[in-house]
Amino acid sequence: MAEVTWIADGERITADVADGINLMEAAVANGVPGIVGECGGGMMCATCHVYVESEHATGEPGPVEEDLLEFAEVPRRATSRLSCQIVARPEIDGIVVEVPSA
Amino acid sequence: MTVTDEQGTTAARCPVTSGFKPFDHDGTYEFLAGARREAPVFYNPETDYWVVTRREDVLAVFKDTERFSAANVLTSLKPYPEELTRFLAENDFTVEPVQSNTDRPRHTRIRQSAGQFLNPRRYREIEPRVRALVQDYIADLRERAARGEDEVDIVAALTHEMPARVVFMLLGVDDVDPLQIKRWALNRATMIWGKLTEQEMIDAGHELNDFFQFCRRIVEDRKVSPRDDYPSKLLELRDGDDEILTENEIVCLVFALLLAGHEAVTNGLTISILTLLEHREAWEELVADPTLIPKAIEEVLRHSTPVMTWRRLALEDVELSGVTIPAGAKVLLSLASANHDEDRFDNPEVFDIHRPNSREHLSFGYGIHVCMGAPLARAELKIVLEELVSAFPGMSLVEGQQLDWTPTMAHRGPLSLKVRLGGSENG
Numbered sequence: 001m002a003e004v005t006w007i008a009d010g011e012r013i014t015a016d017v018a019d020g021i022n023l024m025e026a027a028v029a030n031g032v033p034g035i036v037g038e039c040g041g042g043m044m045c046a047t048c049h050v051y052v053e054s055e056h057a058t059g060e061p062g063p064v065e066e067d068l069l070e071f072a073e074v075p076r077r078a079t080s081r082l083s084c085q086i087v088a089r090p091e092i093d094g095i096v097v098e099v100p101s102a
Numbered sequence: 103m104t105v106t107d108e109q110g111t112t113a114a115r116c117p118v119t120s121g122f123k124p125f126d127h128d129g130t131y132e133f134l135a136g137a138r139r140e141a142p143v144f145y146n147p148e149t150d151y152w153v154v155t156r157r158e159d160v161l162a163v164f165k166d167t168e169r170f171s172a173a174n175v176l177t178s179l180k181p182y183p184e185e186l187t188r189f190l191a192e193n194d195f196t197v198e199p200v201q202s203n204t205d206r207p208r209h210t211r212i213r214q215s216a217g218q219f220l221n222p223r224r225y226r227e228i229e230p231r232v233r234a235l236v237q238d239y240i241a242d243l244r245e246r247a248a249r250g251e252d253e254v255d256i257v258a259a260l261t262h263e264m265p266a267r268v269v270f271m272l273l274g275v276d277d278v279d280p281l282q283i284k285r286w287a288l289n290r291a292t293m294i295w296g297k298l299t300e301q302e303m304i305d306a307g308h309e310l311n312d313f314f315q316f317c318r319r320i321v322e323d324r325k326v327s328p329r330d331d332y333p334s335k336l337l338e339l340r341d342g343d344d345e346i347l348t349e350n351e352i353v354c355l356v357f358a359l360l361l362a363g364h365e366a367v368t369n370g371l372t373i374s375i376l377t378l379l380e381h382r383e384a385w386e387e388l389v390a391d392p393t394l395i396p397k398a399i400e401e402v403l404r405h406s407t408p409v410m411t412w413r414r415l416a417l418e419d420v421e422l423s424g425v426t427i428p429a430g431a432k433v434l435l436s437l438a439s440a441n442h443d444e445d446r447f448d449n450p451e452v453f454d455i456h457r458p459n460s461r462e463h464l465s466f467g468y469g470i471h472v473c474m475g476a477p478l479a480r481a482e483l484k485i486v487l488e489e490l491v492s493a494f495p496g497m498s499l500v501e502g503q504q505l506d507w508t509p510t511m512a513h514r515g516p517l518s519l520k521v522r523l524g525g526s527e528n529g
Contacts, residue, residue: 038461039466039468039469039472039476040164040165040467040468040469040470040472041469041470041472042467042468042469042470042471042472042474043217043221044221044222044466044472044473044474044476044477045222045477046222062214063214063217063218064214064217064218064221067217067218067221067222067223067224068221068222068223070223071221071222071223071226
């Protein structure tokens, strides 16, 4: 379990996410605006792009994710991740991610 | 066969589901609407498939990669005759599952490599070449129009061959007859999703082997002379390491791309033109404002889904819409039905390019197996429609034509489509 906070449109949405669920699925389930997750985690779109705002280590993006982040419509930052690739686990408890505004 | 007996009885009791005609594209949507209401998950004895019709259920199956395997995605609906199995074994036909029909963790490993070439960034890079290619076809059509030849089969003139040439760009192939590739791809699709006789199946199997050996020769060539293309990239990523990809897997990935890039795109293009010309007001809107084209494409993909069905295998008993699908069951996901589900889409049978949520269709699948060519397919559709509305704003359907559809359970598209060019603009 991990407590996750999304900052979207200036609002904060917090939810407990079960281990193994990725943050794109969790965002869609919690109605976080701006997270579409169109491809469902198949890494064919970048509609679940987030900036990781807290210090939690989420790992490095893989090569496919790198390409997609570069291609994303909103600017890439050093903290950019596709949230479908961040899976809830105790180590990321308390994570805060910002949803880029379109 | 308790399952068949039990479900045969259920199907017989239910007049709705007994009307299921998986190979016949006429009346499909009316049938599916009834099924969604009265028997959203039903067993079809003719094909031995459990058919899932509601969007929520289809989505749940796509998401549930633990309980549903993709192993049967490309399985031939009819088993291979023994003679064919023997022929393929004797001729080094070493096709193995690599993408759409594998499960984790193998799927993750292979897709990770494929995705380093087949991704939106690469597609964006080749877009100008795709447009130039489409413009060549348009120039031919303009010449025909200028000669007074107003009526053309737009499949033969454009949508049949063009996607093959786009796949050639990815494969770095420039010396092959696209029509040969199209024959191979249609042959493969018919073997998987059609209902061939035993002899037709054997003949098709020989063609299939030719197709596979062609892919093997491409990979062999790139080992010696690498280029900036898909097989070369896969070989580079492999770097001699079977743990990353084996050579045979690379041949299979090339083989898979050659199939995936064709039937669905050809049908998507033809169906787009058909649907838009059938709804003249929508076509006129696109002529007046081509920026509406991407929205219109999503509505076509929803309303007139080119890939009607996709498959999964149940690994355990799973309940969907109150029906228990037993472990081992073959599952047919009706993407066409999901895309017409009234729980998600208001007035689903209405074609409306301004529908706010068209893009929630499941025409490219969803989740870890989502179509890797989706961004490229969308780009091809967009470019073709942009060029057509600009060159031939007065295009119309030839009235009274009888449409013949691809004879398969998955792919839906007219084999030919006669249009009147209506003179060309800016030509």
